[in-house]
Amino acid sequence: MQNLLPIGRFSKMTRLSVKALRHYDELGLLAPAVVDPFSGYRYYTYSQANRAEAIRILRGLDVPLEDVRELLASEDPEIAGKLLRMHRGRLEERLERDRRMLAFIERLIERKEGVMPYEVQVKEVPAQDVAIVRRRASLATIGKEISEGFAELGEAVGRAGVPMAGPPFLVMPEVIDEETDGDIELAFPLAAPFAGAGEVRGEHVPATTVAWTVHRGPYDEVGPAYHTLTGWIQEHGHEIAGPPREIYLTDPGETPDPADHLTEIQFPIR
Amino acid sequence: MQNLLPIGRFSKMTRLSVKALRHYDELGLLAPAVVDPFSGYRYYTYSQANRAEAIRILRGLDVPLEDVRELLASEDPEIAGKLLRMHRGRLEERLERDRRMLAFIERLIERKEGVMPYEVQVKEVPAQDVAIVRRRASLATIGKEISEGFAELGEAVGRAGVPMAGPPFLVMPEVIDEETDGDIELAFPLAAPFAGAGEVRGEHVPATTVAWTVHRGPYDEVGPAYHTLTGWIQEHGHEIAGPPREIYLTDPGETPDPADHLTEIQFPIR
DNA sequence: CTTGACCCTCCCCCCGGGGGAGACCGCAGG
DNA sequence: CCTGCGGTCTCCCCCGGGGGGAGGGTCAAG
Numbered sequence: 392m393q394n395l396l397p398i399g400r401f402s403k404m405t406r407l408s409v410k411a412l413r414h415y416d417e418l419g420l421l422a423p424a425v426v427d428p429f430s431g432y433r434y435y436t437y438s439q440a441n442r443a444e445a446i447r448i449l450r451g452l453d454v455p456l457e458d459v460r461e462l463l464a465s466e467d468p469e470i471a472g473k474l475l476r477m478h479r480g481r482l483e484e485r486l487e488r489d490r491r492m493l494a495f496i497e498r499l500i501e502r503k504e505g506v507m508p509y510e511v512q513v514k515e516v517p518a519q520d521v522a523i524v525r526r527r528a529s530l531a532t533i534g535k536e537i538s539e540g541f542a543e544l545g546e547a548v549g550r551a552g553v554p555m556a557g558p559p560f561l562v563m564p565e566v567i568d569e570e571t572d573g574d575i576e577l578a579f580p581l582a583a584p585f586a587g588a589g590e591v592r593g594e595h596v597p598a599t600t601v602a603w604t605v606h607r608g609p610y611d612e613v614g615p616a617y618h619t620l621t622g623w624i625q626e627h628g629h630e631i632a633g634p635p636r637e638i639y640l641t642d643p644g645e646t647p648d649p650a651d652h653l654t655e656i657q658f659p660i661r
Numbered sequence: 662m663q664n665l666l667p668i669g670r671f672s673k674m675t676r677l678s679v680k681a682l683r684h685y686d687e688l689g690l691l692a693p694a695v696v697d698p699f700s701g702y703r704y705y706t707y708s709q710a711n712r713a714e715a716i717r718i719l720r721g722l723d724v725p726l727e728d729v730r731e732l733l734a735s736e737d738p739e740i741a742g743k744l745l746r747m748h749r750g751r752l753e754e755r756l757e758r759d760r761r762m763l764a765f766i767e768r769l770i771e772r773k774e775g776v777m778p779y780e781v782q783v784k785e786v787p788a789q790d791v792a793i794v795r796r797r798a799s800l801a802t803i804g805k806e807i808s809e810g811f812a813e814l815g816e817a818v819g820r821a822g823v824p825m826a827g828p829p830f831l832v833m834p835e836v837i838d839e840e841t842d843g844d845i846e847l848a849f850p851l852a853a854p855f856a857g858a859g860e861v862r863g864e865h866v867p868a869t870t871v872a873w874t875v876h877r878g879p880y881d882e883v884g885p886a887y888h889t890l891t892g893w894i895q896e897h898g899h900e901i902a903g904p905p906r907e908i909y910l911t912d913p914g915e916t917p918d919p920a921d922h923l924t925e926i927q928f929p930i931r
Numbered sequence: 932c933t934t935g936a937c938c939c940t941c942c943c944c945c946c947g948g949g950g951g952a953g954a955c956c957g958c959a960g961g
Numbered sequence: 962c963c964t965g966c967g968g969t970c971t972c973c974c975c976c977g978g979g980g981g982g983a984g985g986g987t988c989a990a991g
Contacts, residue, residue, distance in 0.1 A: 394895045397957095397968075397969075398968085398969070399967095399968060399969080403836075404888075408948080408949085409968095409969085410947095410948060410949060410950090411947080411948065411949095413948095413970095413971095414947070414948060427956095429956095430955075430956055430957090430969080430970075431955090431956095431969080431970050431971080432956075432957090432968090432969065432970075433969085433970090436892065436895060436896075437888065437891035437892045437894075437895050438888070438889075438891070438892025438893070438895060438896055439892070440887075440888035440891070440892065441885050441888040441889055441892065443888075444884050444885050444888060445885075450947085451762075452762045452765060452766055452769075453762060455946080455947095456946085456947075472770060475766055475769055475770045476770060478766060479763065479766050479767070479770065482759055482762055482763045482766065483763065485759055486756065486759045486760065486763060489752055489755055489756045489759060490756065492721075492722045492723060492752055493749065493752045493753065493756060495722060496722055496745055496748060496749050496752065497749070499722075499745055500742060500745045500746060500749065566673075614714050615711050615714050615715075617710075618674075618707065618708070618710035618711040618713075618714055619708075619711055621707035621708070621710070622706065622707045622708025622709070622710065622711065623708070624707070625664045625706060625707050625708060626706075626708055667937075667938075667988090668937085668938070669936090669937060669938080678979080678980085679938085680978090680979055680980060680981090681978080681979065683939095683940095683979095684978070684979060697987095699987095700938075700939075700986070700987060700988090701938080701939050701940080701986090702937090702938060702939075702987075702988090703938085703939090720978085725977080725978095726977080726978075
């Protein structure tokens with residue numbers, strides 16, 4: 392029974408691959424007790440197997456090698472605990488993310504039509520009286536701005552006693568993306584002209600020709616509807632003649648399930 | 662409003678990074694509609710944004726690019742569904758694995774002593790009468806072999822009416838690892854000599870000097886105890902003089918929690 | 932014409948090793 | 962002493978999905 396193990400035997404003992412052991416040597420994470428200076432052969436002692444075992448267990452938990460090094464170097468169980476808790480945090484995040492992805496993919500499988508078949512049509516939107524409020528929004532705050540804006544509109548229009556003449560809509564004159572925020576306009580179609588009040592102004596919107604389609608489902612999956620419309624417009628030789636509108640056909644109060652929400656998207660065209 | 666978008670604007674529209682878009686082009690997954698042959702500039706159409714969006718969503722679900730390609734290429738929703746279900750399987754596996762790792766790391770955090778401080782001692786084990794049965798086991802079957810073997814021993818010894826004189830133990834004369842199986846010997850210490858019956862033989866085991874330690878916890882975490890022992894023996898100038906023994910100090914029937922199981926490990930030394 | 936914002940290709944990098952080529956090394960048997 | 966043969970060495974490329982940056986061309990507006 393020799394007291395030094397070549398890498399192959401040590402590999403079997405510790406159930407770490409030879410490649411992994413050489414890698415750990417290179418990183419200085421688990422250097423062999425002896426390296427023959429002539430042949431370069433690595434030789435390990437039995438007592439190194441514990442460290443190897445610890446590495447194997449931690450790697451089995453997906454702890455990064457850098458953390459493994461620190462964990463094994465830290466005498467203080469305080470520090471080790473902190474590192475482990477940090478890793479627990481990482482695992483929990485991944486778990487949560489995987490759960491969300493799983494739920495999402497279930498939905499994708501459920502409604503098999505992976506890409507929704509949007510039907511694009513052209514129509515005339517008649518002129519109408521509207522109440523409009525303008526707000527500045529970023530991608531992060533847009534949801535809040537929309538609901539606040541509609542509340543403000545409802546209040547102003549209600550006080551003025553002007554009846555509504557259709558579902559509320561939104562006009563997006565500027566592109567809003569990750570890093571640029573922009574103005575949005577929220578509007579209520581009205582049965583009669585509205586004078587305006589505070590931030591809310593009344594306006595008469597002229598008739599326009601639009602290309603439109605309807606998106607059924609949660610609002611944050613509305614992207615493809617936009618792309619389909621802009622693509623359709625381009626391919627059919629039209630030209631975009633103004634900012635797009637979103638018309639919220641369903642009232643979230645009446646239709647609580649986001650999967651049944653209907654949003655009409657319109658692009659004015661020439 | 663031009664009908665062709667350079668890569669930067671397309672990137673913002675689709676929320677895919679420029680690097681990613683170039684990568685997808687290279688893979689033929691999303692080739693720009695036009696590439697200027699002189700400048701090499703990539704230009705995309707609006708209608709390509711839908712495909713880009715689909716890619717972004719699928720990548721957000723960690724679907725490999727190869728699968729994304731097939732998913733988008735497959736006209737048949739049957740095939741797409743199969744691919745999605747396959748990916749769901751992958752996600753479920755990862756979820757399960759993460760759950761197990763999380764549970765494990767909770768245990769590691771709980772008992773802070775990340776590496777158990779094994780105390781190694783030397784003692785004389787007196788000669789004793791034992792009943793022994795030999796079995797062949799691989800790493801996969803060893804658990805079953807052990808419990809079956811002990812049942813066989815118990816039956817034989819019980820029929821012979823010889824009282825037991827200590828906790829049962831195991832002798833491991835051969836190294837058993839992933840790909841090699843080997844023999845194990847299961848033994849009951851007895852208060853009197855035993856004649857043997859069937860596969861079970863009686864034996865008188867001579868006294869030996871052993872280095873020993875006790876492992877507290879689940880049996881499959883016993884590895885470090887072995888490594889500590891072999892390392893200790895080597896470092897203290899002793900030599901291993903025979904196959905190691907495991908003595909099962911706790912009865913799993915009485916102590917159901919694996920965390921409280923006690924296993925003594927002995928190595929005969931010279 | 933200049934400037935600044937875009938865009939190009941090419942190369943290296945991340946992580947944790949796996950696979951393999953081509954060349955030594957060590958130990959056993961004849 | 963030679964010959965195998967299996968173990969081991971270094972070196973290099975590979976995986977996925979891009980990110981970071983160098984060095985240089987291009988586009989559009991003032």
